[in-house]
Amino acid sequence: MSMQFYAPPEQVMKDRADYARKNIARGRPLVAVTYEDGILLAAENLSRSLHKVSEIYDRIAFAGVGRYNEFDQLRVAGVRHADTKGYAYSREDVDARSLANSYAQFMGQVFTHELKPLEVEILVAELGVEPENDQLYHILYDGTVVDEERFTVLGGDAEEIASRMEQAFQDRWRLEEAVPAVVGALSGPDRSLEPAALEIAVLARSNGRRAFGRIGDGRLAEMLGDRPMATDGDDPHPPTDGVPTSDGDEVA
Amino acid sequence: MSLPLFATDSDPGPSFVDLLRTQGRAGPGSGSGGSSASAAGEIRHGTTIVALRYADGVIMAGDRRATEGHTIAHRRIDKVFAADRFSGVAIAGAAGPALEMVRLFQTQLEHYEKVEGATLSLEGKANQLSQMLRANLGMAMQGLAVLPLFAGWDELRRQGRIFTYDITGGRYEEADLHATGSGGRDARSAIKMGFREAMSRRDAVELAIAGLWEAADEDSATGGPDVVRGIYPSVATITAEGFDRLAEQEVAERFDDLIRAKGRRA
Numbered sequence: 001m002s003m004q005f006y007a008p009p010e011q012v013m014k015d016r017a018d019y020a021r022k023n024i025a026r027g028r029p030l031v032a033v034t035y036e037d038g039i040l041l042a043a044e045n046l047s048r049s050l051h052k053v054s055e056i057y058d059r060i061a062f063a064g065v066g067r068y069n070e071f072d073q074l075r076v077a078g079v080r081h082a083d084t085k086g087y088a089y090s091r092e093d094v095d096a097r098s099l100a101n102s103y104a105q106f107m108g109q110v111f112t113h114e115l116k117p118l119e120v121e122i123l124v125a126e127l128g129v130e131p132e133n134d135q136l137y138h139i140l141y142d143g144t145v146v147d148e149e150r151f152t153v154l155g156g157d158a159e160e161i162a163s164r165m166e167q168a169f170q171d172r173w174r175l176e177e178a179v180p181a182v183v184g185a186l187s188g189p190d191r192s193l194e195p196a197a198l199e200i201a202v203l204a205r206s207n208g209r210r211a212f213g214r215i216g217d218g219r220l221a222e223m224l225g226d227r228p229m230a231t232d233g234d235d236p237h238p239p240t241d242g243v244p245t246s247d248g249d250e251v252a
Numbered sequence: 253m254s255l256p257l258f259a260t261d262s263d264p265g266p267s268f269v270d271l272l273r274t275q276g277r278a279g280p281g282s283g284s285g286g287s288s289a290s291a292a293g294e295i296r297h298g299t300t301i302v303a304l305r306y307a308d309g310v311i312m313a314g315d316r317r318a319t320e321g322h323t324i325a326h327r328r329i330d331k332v333f334a335a336d337r338f339s340g341v342a343i344a345g346a347a348g349p350a351l352e353m354v355r356l357f358q359t360q361l362e363h364y365e366k367v368e369g370a371t372l373s374l375e376g377k378a379n380q381l382s383q384m385l386r387a388n389l390g391m392a393m394q395g396l397a398v399l400p401l402f403a404g405w406d407e408l409r410r411q412g413r414i415f416t417y418d419i420t421g422g423r424y425e426e427a428d429l430h431a432t433g434s435g436g437r438d439a440r441s442a443i444k445m446g447f448r449e450a451m452s453r454r455d456a457v458e459l460a461i462a463g464l465w466e467a468a469d470e471d472s473a474t475g476g477p478d479v480v481r482g483i484y485p486s487v488a489t490i491t492a493e494g495f496d497r498l499a500e501q502e503v504a505e506r507f508d509d510l511i512r513a514k515g516r517r518a
Contacts, residue, residue: 055366073257079366080256080271085266087359088277102255 016117020141023119024066025156031165031186032063032123033151034134035178038204038211039125042182046197053201055212057082059127060096061203065155066120066141074103074122093195094130100137100145108143118142119153127211131172161185167232179215179223195220263301268363269356269384295396296325300435300467300474301332301342303414304401304443305428306456308414309491310403312340313460315435315468316483317475318347327478332486334495336361339377339404340488344433346396353384353398360384374406378415378423386421393419399432405490412490435467435474442466455500457487461506465514477507 028044053063064071111117124137136148162222164185187193195217203211264270314331343350402415414426431439443463461489468476484503
């Protein structure tokens with residue numbers, strides 16, 4: 001018969017939180033910030049195909065840092081949640097708040113009941129019809145939800161990056177202003193980030209029904225200014241990149 | 253609503269239809285369909301739809317009438333829809349199940365795209381629609397048949413392609429053109445007579461409209477242009493630029509041309 005040792009709940013929770021925090025802090029950071037036409041999501045990511053930022057629904061995007069398999073599972077669950085809801089009710093009834101709550105419940109449940117907490121921090125961003133309705137829900141490994149209206153930082157060095165963002169942030173700035181500032185905040189004063197090391201996407205009001213779109217290396221290099229063009233322009237046929245569609249985006 | 257998470261052995265993958273099934277819900281075709289075909293006279297039917305290839309891709313068009321038996325049930329129903337950015341679907345047959353099938357099809361394509369991070373090939377999309385029709389076979393046998401046309405821009409082959417279906421889900425690729433629905437025969441012969449390889453956009457729109465005109469001329473269930481109310485058939489192009497619906501104004505102008513030409517002949 002195995003001996004069950006007593007461990008005080010405070011200690012158990014603290015150990016789990018430390019474990020999750022340590023592993024999340026090791027991951028590369030991600031910043032989400034509002035700008036005049038929507039929400040900008042920028043992550044340090046060397047991979048071209050394993051995305052940290054992706055589309056959930058017409059006006060909702062998902063971002064995750066930490067363990068890829070864990071946040072990708074959450075991403076797919078979010079797409080399923082949103083598509084099922086939109087199909088059962090209507091596209092307008094799909095909102096980020098209820099999705100963020102579902103995520104928070106699940107992550108809180110895992111944190112208290114499972115052997116190991118999820119080693120992820122995620123973000124659910126929703127584009128409002130008006131800029132003042134833009135929402136950023138930042139959900140921590142233990143299910144804590146923080147909602148932000150200007151910007152939020154996930155992953156390693158979050159505090160330093162947040163203080164740099166605090167200085168750089170301007171209300172209703174243009175995308176061309178926000179991108180270099182956010183990339184600067186991510187990299188810090190001592191190094192610079194190349195377009196190939198970044199994953200940048202937007203939820204833009206001007207994109208039509210599917211507001212999500214990725215910004216390719218070519219356009220990113222242009223926005224970052226003085227850097228040499230890393231590739232020969234944007235990918236002409238991005239797979240899921242909600243490229244602005246005129247009126248071909250209607251639904252029955 | 254809790255998060256839809258699955259164990260690896262029961263994961264529905266990128267299919268939205270399979271996801272609905274895991275939740276005990278299913279799309280069109282899952283209903284038992286009532287007693288017999290007697291309902292067929294009282295339910296709404298969509299009528300004539302056409303599709304043809306032209307220089308830049310494909311044109312799809314449909315009239316705007318829905319009928320219930322011998323009465324006109326609706327004058328401005330839309331039968332041509334964007335399935336996703338590079339494909340469209342037009343519907344004829346029982347309007348209720350058809351519209352529901354379009355909604356499921358649109359969701360299915362977008363769901364796959366988001367979960368997988370890649371779009372389905374045009375063939376893949378055509379096969380998905382085929383499976384949905386097969387699931388509807390029970391209802392089709394009881395008089396609630398849905399007959400769609402599917403067309404799109406094939407990004408791999410760089411050309412427009414047209415697919416037709418039967419109620420069993422049989423999928424057939426057409427070389428140049430097709431029309432289905434109650435006025436489909438008349439529309440098809442009109443378009444066949446005027447079809448040329450690599451037509452311009454304007455010629456192709458005119459031909460599609462002429463096809464619908466002939467169908468409305470011969471078939472009571474097909475609606476012609478409604479000049480009094482300003483209701484005109486819906487027309488859309490699908491090219492390398494994506495799905496694009498023509499403004500009603502442009503369709504109205506093409507019909508005015510057609511009516512003037514017919515008037516002179518009479």
